[in-house]
Amino acid sequence: MFHKLVTLCTLAAVLCEVLSTCPRYCRCLHGNQVECSSSQLIRVPVGLPDDTEKLFLDGNNIAVVYAEDFRLLTNLKFLTIANSHVSEIQDGSFDALSQLEELNLNMNSLRLIKPATLSGLSSLKIMRIDQNHALRMAPCTLSVIPTIESLNADLTRITFNASLFLNASIHHVTTPDLSAVPEEDFVSLDSLKYLRLERADASAINYRIMSLMPNIVSLNLQSTAIQSIEDRMFRKIGF
Secondary structure, three states, X not given: OHHHHHHHHHHHXXXXXXXXXXXXXXXXXXXOEEEOOOOOOOOOOOOOOOXXXXXXXXXXXXXXXXXXOOOOOOOOOEEEOOOOOOOEXXXXXXXXXXXXXXXXXXXXXXXXXXXXXXXXXXXOOEEEOOOOOOOEEOOOHHHHOOOOOEEEOOOOOOOOOHHHHEOOOOOOOOOOOOOOOOHHHEOOOOOOOEEEOOOOOOOOOOHHHHHOOOOOOEEEOOOOOOOOOOOOOOOOOOO
């Protein structure tokens, strides 16, 4: 009986310790998963367990993601901040997230994503940015996530042009005419397999862009403003 009592006390102490490390309005679940969905949060909570691997922040009112918000979450692999009224992500916010594989920013109010926004995401495979209606991408943005396998950008204002593939270290390109830019100044997204731009503000897509996505398997350009497709546009796309 004594040993059973000690065991129960030990389990209670461990449980109290686990609960005490979980931020208010969040639930710390088995498997290093933290659930903070629809909790009326106005910013990313402090005190998240350092070993968190999956973090759910969707359905909140987090207008700004600050540079320090995720700096201790180096084990994070999945993050969703969808439908949370996010309008700004400070530069370097994801710098510590080198293990993150999936990022969901759907249904927010983002207006601009630039290379510094996504820096640090060296393992990112899936990015969802659907229904950020005024969202644009700055040149060189895609070059900082060469591991990307799936990009969903439905209902955005992204103009999907060759400048997005410019190497982030290139600063001398000032002209919108990229036809004379050397091949080595571009980054090929060899990992990209799935691209959705349905109802996006994509007005043109040319051979050079397609040649930078040689392993694309699925391309959705439904209901975009594209008016022409060049001859032999997909001649290097074998999948």
